[in-house]
Amino acid sequence: MLEITLTLLLLLAVLFYIFMTWNFGYWRKRKVPGPAPRIFFGNYPHMYNMKRHAIYDLDEIYRQYKQEYDAVGIYGARSPQLLVINPQLARRVFVSDFKHFHDNEISLMVDEKSDFIFANNPFALVGEGWKQRRADITPGLTMGRIKTVYPVTIEVCQKLTEWLRKQIRLAEPGGIDAKDMSLRFTSEMVTDCVLGLKAESFTDKPTPILAYIKELFTQPWTFVVYFVLVSTLPALRHVFKLRFVSRRIENFFVDLMQSAINARRGQQAAGKQFERVDFLDYILQLGSKRHLDTRQLTANTMTFLLDGFETTATVISHMLLLLARNEQVQQRLRNELEAHLNARGVIDFDKLNELPFLDACVQEAIRIFPPGFMSNKLCTEPLELTNKNGENFIVERGTTVIVPHYCFMLDEEYFPNPQVFQPDRFMQPDAAKMYREQGVFMGFGDGPRICIGMRFAMTQIKGAIVEVLTKFNVRVNPKTRTDNLYEPTAFITTLKGGIWLDFEPRQ
Template sequence: MLEVTLALLLLLAGLFYVFMTWNFGYWRKRKVPGPAPRILTGNYPHMYNMKRHAIYDLNDIYREYKHQFDAVGIYGARTPQLLVISPQLARRVFVSDFRYFHDNEVSRMVDDKSDFIFANNPFSLIGDEWKRRRADVTPGLTMSRIKTVYPVTNEVCQKMTEWLRKQIRSPPSEGIDAKAMSLRFTTEMVTDCVLGLKAESFSDKPTPIMGYIEELFKQSWAFILYFIIVSTLPALQHVFKLRFVPLRTENFFVNLMQTAIDARRQQLATGKQFDRVDFLDYILQLGSKKNLDTRQLTAHTMTFLLDGFETTASVLSHMLLLLGRDEKVQQQLREEIEAHLSAKGVIDFEKINELPFLDACVQESLRLFPPAFMSNKLCTEPIELPNKKGENFVVERGTTVIVPHYCFMLDEEYFPNPQAFKPERFMQPDAVKMYREQGVFMGFGDGPRVCIGMRFALTQIKAAAVEVLTKFNVRVNPRTIKDNEYEPTAFITTLKGGIWLDFESRQ
């Protein structure tokens, strides 16, 4: 009996091994080179223990092969993936060969039934649908609308200053959590600018909005487990879908949207003219034109809420971290800002995006801490690609194509001393455009699906930086780590252990 049991166990172990490894010949058959995968994890050795950020594993592969090939074949568990290691090929994926790679991998994981809000975000939509949705929402964020709400941005900046002054009267020994502070700023700012509502994020009794946002972007183990399972058993994507936006969070934002709509319509019904033409004004016009209900309007609006809350807060907090580490750069930026302050102590809208060193500091912060450290694209039509020292190969429809932005932006070949904060990299004329066209800098993505809210986000980040640096000296609290290591489990790029800063009033 024991012999039979052992034989069965060995048979099961053998079958399991064959099942987990039978696909490992996928790239070899297509003459695409790449590192040998491991059973269970493929080429992501820290997939289960999460002790190291996945982008570092990809960077190891990138550095090994970058001088030999344009792309290599890797595996997420047992699922084949194509890792782009040539910036020129990355540029092709996003721009010149966009029609072959126009969908994002996450589109496979959600649908209207599993997650109505995220499934209707332009990031998740596929084919022509994303074009229609992008065409719907883009007019809501023109420069004229951003300018209209710019006074609101400055009001929120002043609230942030008042909040900071209260904090530093009895400063916590561990410093102030810069990410939490930045999220308070973006929550208040975006809620007001987009919905015309107050989040009261800097008050003693904030509304629940920020709590729901923090919950939304907190990567749960269930979320991680889903990616592991579908990487091991890709067919399950057709059966089980991902819910990125929890149901209670969806219900909250639908109700919030209805509150905003009711408040605006009540103002109009009483004959009161609203003093700005903002995004809500536009979205209500769109809703009337297309007969959209509140849930559909929320899905349209969440495009800006999802992008505007967490990612903008991430860039702002990391920029303050980098400025806090370098007093010389901080003072240089402060001097540029102070030379252009208006009588009201702010930078006029027409000038905020014309300060070269301010823009350079933002772009360099994006390079070191890009909110999206990589992009997972889908091949939507078969395409033959060259491979430098290797043979030409065909990328088949449905293949996941990974573009590791981090690897390019932290490569000393393109950015000498890459871990150093050097805004002067972006001071030469059209530096951002030059780096983007080389394929080595994609702070907001590139091509037809470049971030919709880019100009809005940049304006908010710069306004907040102006406010903080004119009112405070920024220093890094000893609790903050000294290097740029990423938090292993973070969905949006975050410094490991958090960003803890000390602020000293200058006035």
């Protein structure tokens, strides 16, 4: 009996091994080079222990093969993926060959039944659905509308200064959490600009909005389990879908949307003319035109909210960190800003986007700490590719194509001393555009699916930086690490251990 049991166990082990390694010949059969995968892990050795950010594993592969090939075959657990290691090929994926890589891989993991809000975000939408949603939302983010709500930016900046002065008086030895501060700023900004409501994020008793935003972007360990499972058994994506926005958070924002609608319509019923043509005004017009209910209006509005809270706060906090580390650059930027302050001590909207060193500092901060460190695209139409020093191969429909933006933006071949904060890299006219066309800098993506909120985000980032630097000297608190190591579990790039800064009021 024991022998039979052991034989069955051995047979099961052999079958399991065959199952786990069956796909490992996928790229070899197509004559696409790449590193040997390991059982359970594929080419992500830290998939389970999460002790190191996955982008560092990809960077090692990138550096090993970049001189010889344009793309290599890798595996996430047992799922084949194509890793792009030539920046010009990366640009083709986003621009010239866009129709072949139209969708994002996340679209396979969500639907309206599992997550109505996220499934209706342009990032997750596919095909004509994506095209229609982008066409609907883009007019709400024109420079004219952004300019209309710029006074809100100034008002929130003043609240930020008052909050910082209060924190300084409390004199916490561990410094101020720059990410928390930046999230307070973006939650107050976006909530007011998009919904016309106050989040009260800089008060002692903020509304629940800030807490729900933080919860939204603090994803549970079940996310990691889900990604591991679907990498091991891709068919599970047809059975189990991902829920990024929990039911509780969805209900909260639906109720919040209804409150905003009621408040705006109440003003209109009372004969009051709202003083600005803001994003809510546009969304209500869109809802009336398309006969959308509150839940559908919320899904449209959450595009502004999801894309505007975390990523913008991340850029602000990392930029302050890099400026705090380099006092010379900080003072150089401050000199530029102070030269353009108006009588009220702020920079006019039209002038804000004409300050070259401010723009260069933002772009350089995004390069070192890109919120989107990689893109997982989906092949939507088969395409034959050449492979430098290798053979031609066909990318089949449904293949996940990984574009590792971090690898290009932190490569000394394209950016000498890549870990060093050097804004002068972006001081040439149209430098960001030049790098983007080379495929080595995609801070906001590229091509038809480039971030639609880019201009709104840049206004928030620049507004916050202007306020902080003209009112405070910024220093790094000893609690903050001195390197640029990423938090291993973060979906959006974050410095490991957090960003803790000291602020000193300027006279």
